[in-house]
Amino acid sequence: MSLIVQKYGGTSVGSIERIRNVADRIALKRREGDALVVVLSAMSGETDRLIKMARKMTADPDQREMDMLLSTGERVTIALLAMALQSLGCKAQSFTGRQVGILTDNMHTRARIEEIQAGRLKEALSEGIVPVVAGFQGINQKSDVTTLGRGGSDTTAVALAAALKADLCEIYTDVDGVYTTDPNIVPTARRISKISYEEMLEMASLGAKVLQTRSVEFAMKYRVPVLVRSSFNDGPGTLVTQEDAEMEQEIVSGITYNKDQAKVTLVGVPDRPGVASKIFGAISKEEMNVDMIIQNVGQAGLTDLSFTLPKEDARRAKEILLKLDAEIGIKNIAINEKISKVSLVGVGMRSHSGVAAKMFSCLSAEGINIMMISTSEIKISCVIESKYTELAVRTLHDSFGLGESQPPKSEQVTR
C-alpha cells in the first residue's frame, strides 16, 4: 500500500460538478487500496473575488486581515469535497491548515512553512479516513492565520508529503504536465516526461507557472517525487525527481520567459567601494527582490549600474534611490518596463559547452539585442526587449531541437 498526497488546483475544483468529478477520482483510487491525503485550492476565481472586495474597502489592506479573508476560499472547497466523498461511501474529513499542524513564520500573505505537526493527520490516516486539507494556509506563533502566497497549495501538498514520508505527491492542474516551453507560443512544445528538481526549480523561478518555486525547494530538500498531471484526463504527466543519466543527455530541457520584471538603470554612479552595497542594502531593506545586476566599466571615476526587479516594485525602488542620491550622487535614474527575460534550462549544460554561444547567435540572427545576461550551472538568461519575447522563444525552441516533429494537437483536419 502506498501513501499518496494529491493536490487539486482551483480550476479542478471550480464548480460543484468538478468537485464531484474529483471525488469520483479519489474514491476510485481509494478502492484500489492506496492511502490518500488530498490538498485543495479555492474555487478558481474565488481568491480574486475576495481580493477585489478588500481593494474596494481600502487601497492598502492590512496583510493580517488579507490572510483572514483569503483563507476562507479553501475551507469552502474542502468541506464540499469531504461531503462529496462521504456521499460516495468514502470515509473523509476536512482539515484546515491549523488542524494539520502547518506552522509558518509571521510574513502574512507570503508566509513560509517552518514546521508541520502531523499528529492529527496520521491519526486520521490510521483510521482509514481520507484527510481533505485546505491548501495555501497555516498559522503563526500567535495562532493567527497566514497564507503562503500564490500557488501556495502546491507547497502545502509537498510539505505534507515530506512530513508524512509519502511515496508520491501528485499535483493535479489544468495542464498535462511541464512543457518544454509555453505551448501558447510554440505549438510544437513537448510535454517533458521526467525533469530534475534543479531544472524544475530554475524553470519555476524563471517564469514557468506550473509549480510554486517554494514547493520545488521543499520537494528537492526532502526528495519527494512530484508528479504534475491534468485532473481532466488520464495522461502520464511530468515526474519531478532526482537527476539521472537519461536527463543529462538533453542539453536543454526547457525554455521559459518572464515579462513581469523591469530594468532600473543608474547612470553616472561614483565608481568607489561601498557604493553598490549602499544601493542594494537600501533596496533589500524594503524587501524587494533584485534579480540580475550589471555594472559597466565607466570613465572618469563614474560607472553605470543596471538591475532588474519585479515591475510592481520599480517605482518604489526609484524613490529609495532618489533619497540616496544626496549621499552618493547619481546622474540619472531610468526605468525600463518593456523588457523580458528569456532563459534556457538544462542539467545537460554542465557537460556540454557552447550552449551560451549558440543562444546568443540564435538571437542575433533574428536581430534581437541582448541587454543583460546571467548564467548559472544549469541555466542561461538573457534580458531582451519585451516585444521580441515570442520570436526569441520560438527560434530557441527550434534551434535546440526541443519540439515534436508534429504539433501535439493539430487543429487541421485532413479529409
Add this chain to the structure above:
Amino acid sequence: MSLIVQKYGGTSVGSIERIRNVADRIALKRREGDALVVVLSAMSGETDRLIKMARKMTADPDQREMDMLLSTGERVTIALLAMALQSLGCKAQSFTGRQVGILTDNMHTRARIEEIQAGRLKEALSEGIVPVVAGFQGINQKSDVTTLGRGGSDTTAVALAAALKADLCEIYTDVDGVYTTDPNIVPTARRISKISYEEMLEMASLGAKVLQTRSVEFAMKYRVPVLVRSSFNDGPGTLVTQEDAEMEQEIVSGITYNKDQAKVTLVGVPDRPGVASKIFGAISKEEMNVDMIIQNVGQAGLTDLSFTLPKEDARRAKEILLKLDAEIGIKNIAINEKISKVSLVGVGMRSHSGVAAKMFSCLSAEGINIMMISTSEIKISCVIESKYTELAVRTLHDSFGLGESQPPKSEQVTR
C-alpha cells in the same frame, strides 16, 4: 469609560457600502472614548448560499463539514470591517471564534458555548484595539469548528459581554427593536422600550425572531443588559433587562405566533402507565423537541394523545411511532401541518387574573377554535388553525390594548 459589545447582523453588513457605514458608526463611538468589542454575522444571503451548495453536493451533508463550510461567512465580514476601521485610523483586528476562546460542546450546527477564554480579547482591549469577532462559531474539544445555529451571533455577543463583564451588549439589526407583535400583521404594533429577560425569553422561544433564545438565556443568567436597535437609524431600541415595577403594570407585553410546528395525534393508545414514557422516550432519543402535549380522557382503556413539534421532524416522528406500534398498539397516527401557535406574554400576568379567560373569549368571538392550550406563569399559548393566525393576532393585540393610538408610520398624507 464603558465597555460595550456591539453585534451587527447580516443585513447590517450585507455589502461593502454597509460595512463601511458600520465602520463609521464604530469609529465615531470609539472617539467618544468607550471601549468596544464588535461581533459580526456573515453578509445576508451568504449562509443560505453556502447551504445551497452543500445540498447540491449531497442530500444529507455531514454536520461537521457543514460547520467547516458555514463558518467561512463571518470570517469574510470581520476581515473587511477590520480593514475599513483601519482605513479610518481606528485600531482594529479581526478574530475568529477560536481566537477569542469560544469553547463549545460537540453538537455540530447547533453547538452550545461551554466556556470563554477571553485572554486574547482582553489583551487586545488593553492595547486600545477594537476586536472584530466572528459570531456564530467556536471550537470543540477536538479543536474542530462548530457553529451555534441560526442567530448564533447574538449568543456570541451576549456571551462575550458576560465574559468581559461589559456594561452593555448592543444588538444591531434591521428592525427598530422588539415590537408588541409583528408589525407586518398589525400596523399599530408598538416598539417596547423596556422588557424583562423572562418575557424576552418567552417571546424568543415562541417565535419572535429578533434575538436567538439562547442569547437571552445567557443575558438572563449573567444579568447582561441587552439593547436591541437598528443599524440604519439612531432610534432608542428596546432594552432587555431585569424586571421592574413599571413592567408589571402591563398585563400583556407582547403577542407572538409560530407557524413552524406540526401537530401529531395518536388515536386509540392503551391508557396504562409507561406508554407515554415509551412514546416520548423514543422521540427525544432522536433529539426532536416536543413542545406541547395533550392527553384526552379515553374510553375502554384507550386514550388519544396529541403533541406538537417542528414541522421538519413530523415525518420522522411518525416513522418512529409506527415502529413502536407493534409493541404498544396505536389505532391511528395523524399529522396536521396546518396549525399555528399564538401566545400572549407578560410578567403582569402573575398579578392579574382572567387573562386566559379573556384570550379564549376573544378567539371564540371570531369563531376561532382552540385545539391545544399551554400556560406558564408569564404566557398563554393556544394552537389554532393556521389560516386564522393573522386574525387572532390582530384581535388579541386590539383587545389587550397593545397598539398605538395612531399607526407609527402612516402612508397617508393630509393636504
